[in-house]
Amino acid sequence: MNELIEDSKGPLSWFARNHVAANLLMLLIMVAGFMTLFRIKIEFFPEMSVDIITVTVPYLGASPGEVENGVALRVEEAVAAVDGIKRIRSTSFEGTCMVVIEVEEYADTKDVLDNVKAEVDRIITFPEETEKPIITEITTRHEVLTIVLYGDASERTLKELAEEVRDELTAMDNISQATLAGVRNYEISIEVSEENLRRYGLSFDQVANAVKRSSLDMPGGSVKTRGGEILFRAKGQMYYGGEFEKIVVLTRADGTRILLGDIAKVIDGFEDSDISSRFDGKNAAFVLVYRVGEQGTLDIANTIAKYVKDKQNYLPAGVSIGIWEDNSIFLRSRMNLLKRNALIGLCLVFMCLALFLDLKLAFWTTMGIPISFLGAFWLMPVVDVSLNMISLFAFIMSLGLVVDDAIVVGENIFAYRQRGMEPIPAAIKGVKEMAAPVTMAVLTTVFAFLPLMYTKGIMGKVLKTIPLIVISVLMVSLVEALLILPAHLSVGRVTSKTNSGKRMGAKFHPAVGRMLGAFVNGPFARLAAAAVRLRYVTLACGITIFLSTIGLIVGGYIKFTFFDPVEADNMIALLTMPQGTALEQTSEVVKRIEAAAEQVRRQVDSTRPDQPSIFKHVSTVLGDQPTLRKQGGPMQAGPAGVSAAHLAEVNIELLGAEERGEISSIDMKNQWRDLVGEIPGVSSLTFESEWKSVGEDINVELTHDN
Structure with missing residues (x-):
């Protein structure tokens, strides 16, 4: 009697007896999860600060050596003493310089950014031809x-x-x-010949000053009247070439005027850049x-x-x-994968439990999956996590962990009810017996994921999402197993083992039970007894397996890769010619690459007649490598917006994997590379067909002291 009274105390017993409270808690979690799901931020990849600041200084017309000596070294010297800087790297290109500053993890990036701006603004020894420095904080804008x-x-x-x-x-x-x-x-260029300057007795500075004076807007002050204040403003800013041609450069004593169009050629066109698409x-x-x-x-x-x-x-x-x-295609596919896996998981869990246990137990245990996921959706804004590729991966990972605690608690309650115990006492006793081991099991998994939250660097900011989602799902699952599930299993009727023939599933439950019992009491029992009897042999087998596993890893039989290559639905060729290469020469190499790609298209299409072409679109960019810039950050392809005639990219979009069938994009990429062959005079030619390359296997960086 005292034991029964003691079992009736505590929150677990209270929720097991109060079905309304348990149902309200379940509805709160599900409704809040549904409401949050429609308002949650959905993005391809989480936005974050990568703790990097860039300083870009245009120095048009200068060689890389002149840019380094005149700009890069002076910026490095100016910002070297700023507190919170971890590392400084600079790259000098033709016509521009980029300095990349890595910020220490303990430092506030905004404060470091302000200090860097202040130090760069103090530099007064830049060459006169340099333009205003551009100082920005790099964020993962996708x-x-x-x-x-x-x-x-x-x-x-x-x-x-x-x-x-x-x-x-x-x-x-x-x-x-x-x-x-x-x-x-857009750019308006003014070309003045020396012959015209001499003819009219003008200097180049006089022409430049005339343009400066004429193309501007100026405030003219204000006049107060009885009717109110009137603001005056002189509007003279020019935007088109024809307007510049009418600028008066010189007015003679006889009243004749010399216009800019009379002595110069005004070209209303584009900047002298090598970018074309x-x-x-x-x-x-x-x-x-x-x-x-x-x-x-x-x-x-x-x-x-x-x-x-x-x-x-x-x-x-x-x-x-x-x-x-x-990029929304990849996000949709990952969300569809989560839905598909969740549905398969629900069906498999329900069928397995229905085979061995009660249908009611199977149903409410299976409900732990949607309840746990909806609860995690509810908590996502609290822990500042969006729905993205990383968080969806964490949800898929947690599918196999989410109902373990509910199965243990539900089976224990089910066992007591089969023995004839009343529903509520069986629910209370079953959940209290399993509360401690289930909690410890969940906490063990939580502690396994917890260290990922404290990983340093950019990768730590990315991986932090995974433990936050997995832990949220597990915590909600634990609440569901201890507080909600017992209340649902404490109502209704579960007959004892002696009268089990009257319940639903009586035709197959006994057969499944006999098969499972035959396995447990037969081969498994004999194997377990032998393992205990020959304990030293068992220990030796365990040590042997452990050492063999270590040997396979150390010997290189089990390969280690940071990320396994995943076939993409496109192929990319990244071309880098030597610095100073003419655009025409780069274009000739690109034509060879495109011709090889067209040959691959014809060969593959010939094997699949009466079907759409394997190539959907082909994009070619001269003067830049946009894909490399997106994947590798600010140092990979140079400053954004600065063209380089030695760079080019060919990006080919293929049919989707379902439409391609067994045709591999990696195999097509290799065929494309073989057809292009060796090209003399090329600095590098890289072919890619993997989704989100993580970089080279080996990257050697050489530094020197100036």
Whole structure:
């Protein structure tokens, strides 16, 4: 009697007796999870600060050596004494310099950024030709997708259309950031010959000062009147070449005027840059769309898909619009994988439990999966985690861990009820007996994932999401197993073993029980008895297996890779020629690469007649390597927006894996590389067909003291 009274105390007993409280707790978790799921931030990859600051100083027309001596060394010397800097790396390109500053983990990146700006602003020994330094903090800003405009149109037409698309997109409520790529910036250049300067008795400085004085807006002050205050402003800023041609450079005593158009050639065009883009063999311009703040990746992708479909009807003849590098596809596939695995897990757990135990027990134990996941969704904003590729991977990982505690607790309650115990006492006794071991089992798994939260560096910021999700799922699962499940199993009727023939499943439960009992009491019992009787042999076998495993790892039979290569749905060729290579020479090498790719297309298409071509689109960029820049950070492809005639990229989008069937993108990449062959005079030519390359196997970096 005293034992029964003692068992009736505590929160576990209270929840087991109060079904309404347990159901309310379950509804609270599920409703809160559903509400949070529709409001949670969805992104391709988590945004974070990578603790890196870049200083970019344009020095147009200067060689890499001049950039290093005139800019890079002076920036390094100026910022070296700033507190919180871990490492400084600088790279000098033709016409620009980039200094990458790594920040210590203990330091506040914003404070270091302010101090770096202050030190760089104090530098007064930069060459006169240098432009204003650009100092920024690097963040993991990931684009949602790229809109491409391509066709038989001029560069100006495509850029104007791209600007129109950008402005229309950013005017939408759910899109805030979009930038142009693959096109040159506008520029008005004024060319004055020495002959004309001598003819009119002018100097170059006089012409430059005339342009400066004429093309500007100036405030003119204000005048207070009885009707109010009137502001005056002189508007003279010019934006087009024709306006500059009308600038008065010189007025003579007889009243004649010499205009800029009389002595100079005004070119209203683009900057002298080597960037050019082609898409499916036609001129192209790209609009990169990003997700910021609380905007959702899938929401943006859906909006743009509808916009692109409607926009095609308003484009000029010969110009097309499409979606390129849609990262939402990968996010959707990962979410579908989670849904598919969750559904399979639900079915398998229910069927396995239904075979050996009661249908009611199987149902409520299986419900632990959706309850635990919804509870984790509820906690995600609390722990500042979004729904992204990493968190979805953590959810998939936790599928196999989530119902273990519920199975143990439910089976113990079920066993007591089979023995004839009343429902509520059986639920109380069963959950109290298993509370300690189940809690310790969950905590053991939690402690196994906990160290990932304290991993240092950029990788630690990425991996931190995994333990936060797994621990959240396990904690909610523990609450469900100890507080909610017993209440559901404390009602209804479970007959004893002697009368089990009347319950549902009576036809197969005895057969399954006999088979399981025959295995447990037969081969398994004999093996366990032999292992205990021959304990030294058992210990020796265990040590042998352990040492064999160590030997396989040390001997190299079990390979170690940071990330296994995953086939992508595209192939990329990254070309780097020696510094100073002419754009025409780089273009000739690119044509050879494209011709080899076309040969691969014809060979593969010939093996699959009456089917779509294996290539969907081919994008070529001269003067930049956008894919390398996205994957490898600021040091991989040089400063953004600075062209280099020695760089190029060919990116080929393939049919999806389901449409390709057994055709491997890696095999096609290798075939492409073989057809291209060795090209003399190339610094590097890299072919990729893996999703998200993590870098080279070996990277050797040489440093020297100046």
